[in-house]
Amino acid sequence: MRFLSRLIPRSTGGRWAAGLGVAAVIGVGIYLVFFLFAFHLIFVDEVVDEEGPEFAVEADIDELISEALEAGPVATTAAASGSAEPAEDKEVTEQSMTVGEHDVEPDASDGSDDAAGSTGSAESDGSDGAAGSSETEAVAETEAAAEPDASSGSSEEEQGVRVAYVGSFGPRSHPAEGTAVVLTDGTQTFLRFDDDFATDNGPDLNVYLHTAGPDASVDDLVGDFIDLGDLKGNIGAQNFVIPSDVDLDRYNTVSVWCVRFRVVFGTAALAPMN
Known part of the structure; x- marks a missing residue:
């Protein structure tokens, strides 16, 4: 009892000071846990389910994305079909030359x-x-x-909604998965995370476009980037407006970026479609 009496101040002013000190420590701890580091978000998922972006011309966004994923980006298509055809053409040419020069003799x-x-x-x-x-x-x-005029037909196609780029998320500092697509009608352009998108939740998450590759260092990624705004949820479909002056042939890496702590949650490389 004598030991406790020594720890607790006898005067009223001393007790108030001790109480305020304890309250300050608790307040700082709450701020660090819930506001700065936001540890509670690790256990809380923010699920969103936005419809496809609205364009001036109506389009079935889900069908466009499905067809684009089945077709694959232009690089994959060219790599799959570009090697076989030249060899076949060469063989036919050599065969035709042989028949024309040696097998048939004019009378x-x-x-x-x-x-x-x-x-x-x-x-x-x-x-x-x-x-x-x-x-x-x-x-x-x-x-x-x-x-019909071929030039007028191509202009009509350009006015329709199409999938211009496709990418798949991969993990960096946190798990990340899902599909990212760029949809455009020639006037408006949107980045859409499809309904299979998922990553960890965290504080101050934004969506960035980078010129550096998906595996680049943090310093290289922030060397040249465009901020598309806050991540709307760590799970589910969502849309982000891409400004009309953005060159997606350069800014072709998407990231979920923690602004507060300079941490990359996940990235996706955007590949152009046919």
Whole structure:
């Protein structure tokens, strides 16, 4: 009892000072745990489920994304089909040259007869050939007028909504998975995390576009980046507006970035589509 009486101040002022000190320590601890480090977010998921972005032209966003994922980016398609075709063309060319030069030998006597026959037929059918050529030209002009203009068709396609880039999230300092796609109609452009997106929750998470690769160091990533805003949830589908002046051929890495502690949660490399 004497020991406790020595620890507890006897005066009222001393007790108030001790109480305030304890309260201050508790307050600082609460601030560090819940506001600065936000440890509680590790156990709390923020789930979102946004619909696809709205464009001036209506489009089935889910179907566009599914078709794009089945087709794959342009680099994968070119790598899969670019090596087989040239070899086949080369083989056909060599075979045709062999047949033309060695297997078939022209007959000199038949050649002279054919030359004479062709000369005679050309002289006799000259007038008919001229008439036939004029008729052919008229038919060709009619067909050309009936065919749609290729340039106007391509401009209409550019006005439609399409998937321009596709990427898959991978982990960095935290687990991360899911699909990231860039949707555009030529006027508006959106980055969309599909409904399979998931990462850990944390404080002050934003979505960045970088010029450095997905495996680059933190210093390289923050050397040149564009902030698309706050992450809306650590799980689920969500959309982010990409400014019209952003060159996605340069800013082709997406990251979930912890601004407060300079930590990369996960990254995705955006590959262009056909």
